[in-house]
Amino acid sequence: MAKSRKNAGKPHSKSRTGKKTPARKSRTGRGRRRTGKSGRRLSRIVALLVFLGAISGIYLLYLDHKVRTGFEGKRHAVPAQVYGRPLELYPGAKLSPGQLEAEFQRLGYRKVTYPKRPAAWSRNRDRIIVRTRPFAFWDGQESGRYLDLGFRGGVLSSMVDGNGRPQALVRLETPKIGSIYPAHNEDRVPVVLDEVPEILIDMLITIEDRSFYTHHGVDLKAILRAVWANLKAGGVVQGGSTLTQQLAKNLYLTREKSLWRKANEAVMALIIERRFSKDEILSAYLNEIYLGQDGNRAIHGFGLASHFYFNRPLDELDLPRLALLVGMIRGPSLYDPRIHPERAGKRRNLVLDVLHRQDVITAEQKNRAAKAPLGVVSRGKKGGSGYPAFLDLVRRQLRRDYRPEDLTSEGLRIFTTLDPEIQQQTEISLSERLQKLEKRHGLPAGKLEGAAVVARSEGGEILAVVGGRRAGYAGFNRALDARRPIGSLIKPVVYLAALMRPDRYNLVTKLSDEPIHIGGRDGSVWSPRNFDLKNHGEVPLHLALSKSYNVATVRLGMEIGLKPALELLEQLGINRPVQAIPALFLGAVSLSPLEVAQIYQTFAAGGFRSPLRAIREVQAADGSQLQRYPLTVRQAAPVGPVYLLNRNLQEVVRTGTARSLSGFLGDQLNVAGKTGTTNDLKDSWFAGFSGNEVAVVWVGRDDNKPAGLTGAQGALRVWGDIMRRMAPVPLDLPRPESVEAVWIDPVSGLRADARCEGAQEYPFIRGSAPETKAPCVAETDDPLRSLFRRIFE
Amino acid sequence: MTNTRPMMIWLIILTLPIGACSTPMRSSPTAHSASSLPGDQDESAQGRGPAQTSSYEPQVAVAMSPQYSMPVAALLEEASRQETANDLTAAVGSVERALRIEPRNAHVWHRLAFLRMKQGRHAMAVELAAKSNSLAGGDAELVRDNWRLMARSYRAAGDSASAAAAERRAKAYR
Numbered sequence: 001m002a003k004s005r006k007n008a009g010k011p012h013s014k015s016r017t018g019k020k021t022p023a024r025k026s027r028t029g030r031g032r033r034r035t036g037k038s039g040r041r042l043s044r045i046v047a048l049l050v051f052l053g054a055i056s057g058i059y060l061l062y063l064d065h066k067v068r069t070g071f072e073g074k075r076h077a078v079p080a081q082v083y084g085r086p087l088e089l090y091p092g093a094k095l096s097p098g099q100l101e102a103e104f105q106r107l108g109y110r111k112v113t114y115p116k117r118p119a120a121w122s123r124n125r126d127r128i129i130v131r132t133r134p135f136a137f138w139d140g141q142e143s144g145r146y147l148d149l150g151f152r153g154g155v156l157s158s159m160v161d162g163n164g165r166p167q168a169l170v171r172l173e174t175p176k177i178g179s180i181y182p183a184h185n186e187d188r189v190p191v192v193l194d195e196v197p198e199i200l201i202d203m204l205i206t207i208e209d210r211s212f213y214t215h216h217g218v219d220l221k222a223i224l225r226a227v228w229a230n231l232k233a234g235g236v237v238q239g240g241s242t243l244t245q246q247l248a249k250n251l252y253l254t255r256e257k258s259l260w261r262k263a264n265e266a267v268m269a270l271i272i273e274r275r276f277s278k279d280e281i282l283s284a285y286l287n288e289i290y291l292g293q294d295g296n297r298a299i300h301g302f303g304l305a306s307h308f309y310f311n312r313p314l315d316e317l318d319l320p321r322l323a324l325l326v327g328m329i330r331g332p333s334l335y336d337p338r339i340h341p342e343r344a345g346k347r348r349n350l351v352l353d354v355l356h357r358q359d360v361i362t363a364e365q366k367n368r369a370a371k372a373p374l375g376v377v378s379r380g381k382k383g384g385s386g387y388p389a390f391l392d393l394v395r396r397q398l399r400r401d402y403r404p405e406d407l408t409s410e411g412l413r414i415f416t417t418l419d420p421e422i423q424q425q426t427e428i429s430l431s432e433r434l435q436k437l438e439k440r441h442g443l444p445a446g447k448l449e450g451a452a453v454v455a456r457s458e459g460g461e462i463l464a465v466v467g468g469r470r471a472g473y474a475g476f477n478r479a480l481d482a483r484r485p486i487g488s489l490i491k492p493v494v495y496l497a498a499l500m501r502p503d504r505y506n507l508v509t510k511l512s513d514e515p516i517h518i519g520g521r522d523g524s525v526w527s528p529r530n531f532d533l534k535n536h537g538e539v540p541l542h543l544a545l546s547k548s549y550n551v552a553t554v555r556l557g558m559e560i561g562l563k564p565a566l567e568l569l570e571q572l573g574i575n576r577p578v579q580a581i582p583a584l585f586l587g588a589v590s591l592s593p594l595e596v597a598q599i600y601q602t603f604a605a606g607g608f609r610s611p612l613r614a615i616r617e618v619q620a621a622d623g624s625q626l627q628r629y630p631l632t633v634r635q636a637a638p639v640g641p642v643y644l645l646n647r648n649l650q651e652v653v654r655t656g657t658a659r660s661l662s663g664f665l666g667d668q669l670n671v672a673g674k675t676g677t678t679n680d681l682k683d684s685w686f687a688g689f690s691g692n693e694v695a696v697v698w699v700g701r702d703d704n705k706p707a708g709l710t711g712a713q714g715a716l717r718v719w720g721d722i723m724r725r726m727a728p729v730p731l732d733l734p735r736p737e738s739v740e741a742v743w744i745d746p747v748s749g750l751r752a753d754a755r756c757e758g759a760q761e762y763p764f765i766r767g768s769a770p771e772t773k774a775p776c777v778a779e780t781d782d783p784l785r786s787l788f789r790r791i792f793e
Numbered sequence: 794m795t796n797t798r799p800m801m802i803w804l805i806i807l808t809l810p811i812g813a814c815s816t817p818m819r820s821s822p823t824a825h826s827a828s829s830l831p832g833d834q835d836e837s838a839q840g841r842g843p844a845q846t847s848s849y850e851p852q853v854a855v856a857m858s859p860q861y862s863m864p865v866a867a868l869l870e871e872a873s874r875q876e877t878a879n880d881l882t883a884a885v886g887s888v889e890r891a892l893r894i895e896p897r898n899a900h901v902w903h904r905l906a907f908l909r910m911k912q913g914r915h916a917m918a919v920e921l922a923a924k925s926n927s928l929a930g931g932d933a934e935l936v937r938d939n940w941r942l943m944a945r946s947y948r949a950a951g952d953s954a955s956a957a958a959a960e961r962r963a964k965a966y967r
Contacts, residue, residue, distance in 0.1 A: 089866035090892065139883045168867035458896035459889075606927050608920070628882065631889045631905070633920050639927045647849065694898060734897070734930050741850040761850040 021121050060267070067271045070251050071284065077622060078190045078411030079181035082394060083174035084418040085461075085616075086137070089149070090169045093156040094727065097128055099421055100149070100156075104130070106175040106420055108312035119142045119316055126151040135173035138617040138625045142171050154727065175420055176307070180393045180398075180407045181297070189303035190411065191314055193283040199319065199360070200302070201282065203326045206358045207351055209243040213278060217244045217269035229400075239330070243285050244269040246329075250288045250300070291325065292332040309337065311377045319365060320348065320372040323415050327351040337376045345374060349560065349562070388474035389467030390418050393594075393614045396480070401627065402618075411621030417461035422726055426452050426464040426695075427471040429721035434469050434699065437717065443708055450699040450718060451478035453597040453728075457694045459631045460601050460610030465594075476702070479593045484683045484700060487587035487676035488548045488657075488711070489596055492603065492645055494557050495545050495571065497564045497643035507542040507644055508749045513552040518582050519760035528554045528586060531677070531710075540749055542648045542762070546656030548675065550586055557585030571636040573598040573609055587676060596687050599697040603649070603672070604689035606733075607642035608633040640738035640765045646672050647733065647736075647763055653688070660712055664720030669730045671723065675711030682706050684714030690728035695719055739763045745774030753777055839900055854936050859900045859935075865891045869904065899928035899935055915950040919943050937966035 080446040087103050089095070104111075104121055112120045121130035127150055134144040147170060150158035161168045181187045203218065205212045211219050219242050226240030241249070248268040249261075272281060290298065291305040299308050302325060306314040310321055315324075327347040328335045338346035349370045356366040379544040394416055398407060406412065434448045454464040467477035476482070513536040518526045528550045530536070538548060544552035557565060562580045569578060569589075578589050594612065610633050618627045649672035652658050657675045665671060673688020684699040684707055699714035700707045707714065735741075741761040745752035751769060752759040756776035762769075861869060868891040875884035888905045895901055906921035923938040929935045940963035947956035 088864070088890070090862075090894070092862055092864070139886045169864035456893070456896065458891065459891075608924050608927065625882075628886070630885065631892065632917060633924045635920060635923055651849070734928055735850075736927060737931075737936075763850050 018300060020060065050607055052135040060271075063264070063268055064271050064275075067248075067268055068250060068275060070345065071272070071276065074103050077188070077485045079179040079188055080398075080407045080410070080412040080414055081176060081189070082178045082180060082391060082414045082416060084177045084420050085463075086135075086174045087158060087172045088169065089147070089159060089167075089172060091156060091159050091166070091593060094154065094729075095151075097123060097126060097151045098152045100128060102421060103172065103175070104426075105311075107133070107173060108307075108310070108316075109133075109211050110312075115146075117504065119312065132170070135171075136623055137171070138619050138628075142173070145170060157339055157608055161172075167275045174415060175615055177387050177416065177418055177420065180391070180395060180414075187297050187299065187304055188301050189307055190287055191301065193279055193286065193301040196286060196302070197315055197316055197317065197322065200286075200314075200317075200326070202360050203322060203351070203355060204243065204282075204285075206247070206355055206360050207326055208329060209241075212243050212282075215242055215244075215273075217271075217273035218242060224443060226490050233313050241265070242269060244281055247281060247285045247288060248272060250290055251284070289329060291328055291331060292336060309376050318369075318372075318375075319361065320352075320369040321375050323351045323355070323369060324348040324374060324376075337374050338378075341374055341376075348374070386418075386472050387418060387465075389471065389477045389479055390416070390423065390462070390465040390614065392462040392467070392474075392477050393462065393465055393480060397614050397629075398618075412626070413619040413621070414439070415617040415619070416464065417456075417616060418465075418614070422693075423464040423466070424453055426454055426466050426722050427727035429725060430466050430697070430718050431469045431471065433718045433721050437699070437709065437714060441708055441713070446700060448707060448709075448714075449478060449702050449713070450697065451482060451593045452566050452695065452697045452718065453479050453593045454693055454695045454722065454723065455597055455601055455612055457601060457604035457689050458610070459633075460598075460605075460612045461534050461616075462612050462614045463693065465614075480699065481592060482700075482702075483590040483592050483595075484698060485587055485678045486589060486591050486596055487678040487683060488550075489599075489674055489676035489685050489687050490584065490587040490589060491545055491553055492649060492674055493569055493599065494553055494560070494565055495541065495638060495648065496603075496645045497560050498541070498556055498642055499644050499765075500564075500568075500638060501560070502641070502768035505541060506764050506770075507540065507648060507762050508744050509541045510538045510749060511544050511552040512543065512555055513539050513549050514555075516551055516555055517548070518554070518558070524593060526582060528583075540746075542651060545648050546651040548652075548657045554582060554585050558582065569599075571609070572602050573611070573636070587678065592700045593696045596685070596698075597694060600687045600689060600696060601694045602636050603642060603646060604694040605633070606736075607635055607637040607639050609636040610634075638738075639736040642720060643733060643736050643739050644763055644765070649673060649688070650731070650733075657712055658686070658688070658716055661716060661720050664717070667732060669723075669728060671728070672731060673716075673719070675716055677710040677712075680706045681708050681710060684709040684716075685711050686715035686719040688719060689731065690723060690726075691731045692729055693723075693726065695722055697722070735763065738766055740766050740769070742769040744770070745776050748774045750774035751777070809837065861891075861898065861900070862895060865895050865898065868894075869901070872904065872908070876908065876911075881908055884908050885912075897928050899925045899930070899932065902928060903935060903939055903942070906939070910942060910946050910949075914951070915946040919945040922946070933966045937963050940966070 032282075087095075087100075101123065108119065110120045112122055115121055115129055115131040116129045118133045121128060127148070130147050130149070132145045132147065135142045146162040147167065148160045148162075151154060159170065161167055173549050179187050179189075209219065209222070211222065217239065222242065223240035245265050248265045252268060276284075277650070287301040288305065289302070290300055291302070292299040292308065294308060299305050302314050305325055306312060306317055310317060310324070324337060324344060327344070327350065328337075330347075334340070335344045335347045352366045352370050354362070355361045356363060361369075367371060394414065395407070398414070402412075430452055434450055437443065438445050438448055449468055451468065452464070452466040453462065455462045465479045467479045468475060468680050499507075513530070515527065515529075515535060520526060530550050531548065535551070536547075539547075539549060539552055541556070562582070562584065565584065566580060574591065574595060578584065581588060598609070598612050601612060610631065613629050615629045617625060617629070620626050624743075641665060650670055653661050653671055653673050654667070659674050661671065661673070669690055671688055671690045673686060676683070676685030676687070682700055685697070687694075687696040689695070697715040697718045699709060699718060740763070742764050743752040743754060743756065743759045744750070744762050746758050746760065749770065750772045752774045756774060759776070853949050868887045872884040872887040872891075875881070875887060885905065887906050888901060888908060892898070892905065902921055902925035906918045906925055909921055910918035922942045926936055926939045931937065939961050944956045944959035944963060947953070947959055
């Protein structure tokens with residue numbers, strides 16, 4: 001429609017200029033009347049020729065300009081490559097043979113009977129032998145190695161090299177997790193001509209363009225041959241395009257089939273040949289040729305195609321695989337080995353035949369290759385990355401430091417913190433558990449959604465981000481963008497604010513859980529209630545948190561005030577404005593799972609906040625380091641009170657609202673955490689940490705209708721699944737110097753000793769424990785007896 | 794009262810060997826965990842489990858001398874080489890790698906603090922030394938070194954009041 005309207009406008013404007021031209025012509029025409037008729041015709045022809053010449057000259061200049069800028073521009077437009085964390089191998093590492101196998105698969109290492117070449121491995125029960133690929137890290141080259149690895153009970157127990165020498169530490173290369181390519185969806189893994197297998201070049205020239213090194217862009221003989229062959233066959237069976245013409249087509253032209261385009265292609269091929277060397281043309285061809293489609297991502301170039309179809313670099317492809325790719329040039333969708341394996345196989349063998357007839361390969365090579373399987377790996381998730389939510393985060397963090405065009409064209413290498421293993425386990429945990437929850441609670445199928453973030457407690461590196469239950473698909477990234485009320489997840493902030501005043505609050509301070517009514521400025525009255533609708537009277541502070549009593553929390557919050565709570569929240573890394581209302585104490589603040597993870601990371605790291613990071617380093621295409629995103633810590637809260645809080649959060653899991661976690665993890669891990677549930681069961685949250693990792697899970701519905709699950713019924717279970725799959729280390733909290741342990745009588749909340757029935761030791765900021773002794777402490781306090789008790793207890 | 798005091802002292806002297814023997818035994822799994830396999834670590838954690846859950850506040854592990862697992866020791870050596878070659882950025886990278894393997898090793902955090910101080914990133918160095926202190930347990934020597942490092946960093950940053958305060962803290966550990 002738009003086109004036709006534009007065209008409709010053109011004749012009109014032409015006719016207007018047309019009115020002027022005759023007038024001008026008539027003036028010059030008067031003078032020329034004297035010359036003869038033939039002279040007039042000649043001069044008209046000359047003028048026309050000059051005119052046409054000028055037009056085509058201008059057009060040629062235009063094409064030339066297009067060729068040069070396009071060629072130069074495309075040659076440098078290399079999308080940023082994004083890598084996950086490198087796997088560190090060392091004796092003692094928590095790693096099973098199966099997990100290592102999965103990593104090999106991600107890296108495209110082949111399973112063989114004995115690895116003779118790099119990127120190959122073999123396994124015999126608990127022993128794996130591997131030859132690694134060399135890899136250029138930002139801080140130096142990791143050379144290719146031969147490693148003999150022994151496993152025992154889920155642990156890498158020994159690692160020796162080819163000479164039997166024990167190795168302390170080896171860093172595997174980083175798995176590629178995606179690339180950042182521009183909006184027109186051209187992904188690319190660039191290859192350098194010198195590093196391309198020679199046989200591939202021979203193949204290309206033999207199959208596609210035998211006179212490549214002698215023609216000037218167009219091969220007339222080849223065209224005639226093709227026309228003849230096509231006439232004979234009554235259809236298009238052969239193309240006469242040179243590699244240069246194919247390149248022109250890929251670089252500058254659409255896929256439409258017309259004579260005009262063909263002509264353009266030929267002219268541009270001639271220009272390309274004038275402007276660039278054969279090697280440059282070949283190199284561009286290798287990187288530009290279209291070889292398939294992955295959703296809306298176009299697969300251009302042999303480098304990317306090699307990864308896309310075989311999950312390994314081009315220089316590791318064998319003859320049959322290379323022949324398969326070369327065969328696909330004619331029709332990437334027609335010969336798609338995943339969709340039409342038989343057709344693709346036939347085409348490959350045809351290629352092999354031709355190669356043999358042209359003496360490029362021997363008969364034996366041909367026969368062996370023709371028998372080989374296609375070797376195509378099953379298609380990964382759509383869009384070239386299985387990690388859309390994590391890549392989304394990477395892009396956002398990069399956007400602060402880089403221009404979009406740098407990311408999509410400068411060939412940056414981005415080293416991230418993603419642990420593909422943990423990512424995968426987290427995805428599975430979420431999707432499977434949500435399905436089970438829907439069944440178990442009779443909820444409508446497919447309505448529950450969820451998100452999860454897993455990070456290292458120390459340093460804040462993000463290990464996994466799951467943005468929804470269909471994690472492989474890009475879409476609404478709930479981990480970053482779903483901001484929902486966090487409910488009781490806020491309570492630890494309130495309690496920490498209290499514990500930061502040891503003169504007034506400690507873990508056994510009695511709090512009132514009696515009903516409270518708070519008047520708002522508009523005259524309304526807010527009367528918070530407990531989840532069980534009961535009034536628990538006087539409760540010790542630690543119990544109010546572990547049982548998540550709302551009323552006691554609001555009372556505590558009102559005592560300490562909104563300002564300290566808000567300030568602490570900011571210290572913990574929440575930068576967005578938060579409404580200062582009493583309901584804040586019960587979580588009337590909407591945050592994303594990622595933001596919540598930042599708060600709990602600070603708890604998990606003993607009060608030291610590390611901004612959650614998805615990126616470690618950015619490297620330029622030439623290998624030089626552009627930027628590091630270093631490990632940083634900032635003390636957001638004093639060590640002692642955070643320690644008390646974390647002990648309290650362990651109690652939440654041991655005996656409080658999250659005790660059902662023991663069904664997932666047992667009692668030995670001592671994990672700390674907090675459940676969160678919002679009004680009408682709309683949001684189900686769980687946030688917590690083990691010895692090394694902090695994780696946050698949200699479960700709810702996109703339409704904000706009740707999900708029908710409490711924090712313990714929903715998110716906690718997903719969290720438990722995630723942790724169980726990660727086999728975490730126990731949470732051992734080192735007691736800070738500023739903290740002492742004091743026996744407390746649970747009945748009176750006063751100082752007791754070990755003799756008191758049911759007395760327990762609680763941590764206190766030194767000097768803040770109650771001085772008054774409980775009645776159970778005998779008046780005849782015999783220091784000798786108590787000393788004996790302490791020693792032999 | 795006056796009679797019992799000498800008796801108590803004698804008793805303490807007598808029982809000291811018991812205490813001295815029992816303490817390392819209790820703490821040995823923790824002290825070894827750095828160098829032994831995580832598989833063993835899990836077992837030892839299970840062994841300690843019931844004792845921990847029976848009381849709200851578990852026993853404190855006794856301070857350990859600098860002890861690194863094999864890979865961490867290798868990385869710290871690497872960091873030393875890089876430091877000698879004046880490639881402090883690379884050295885920082887190596888120590889960060891070590892921290893991924895032993896995230897709660899106070900000595901490794903101290904090392905990172907030191908490198909940051911050497912780079913002139915004083916605020917960072919102070920925070921990292923504080924972090925090291927939070928994990929140092931009863932390792933008085935390390936705590937003192939951290940306070941000294943903080944004092945140096947404060948002084949270099951021109952904050953002499955904080956430097957003096959940190960020095961006082963360091964002296965308390967002499």
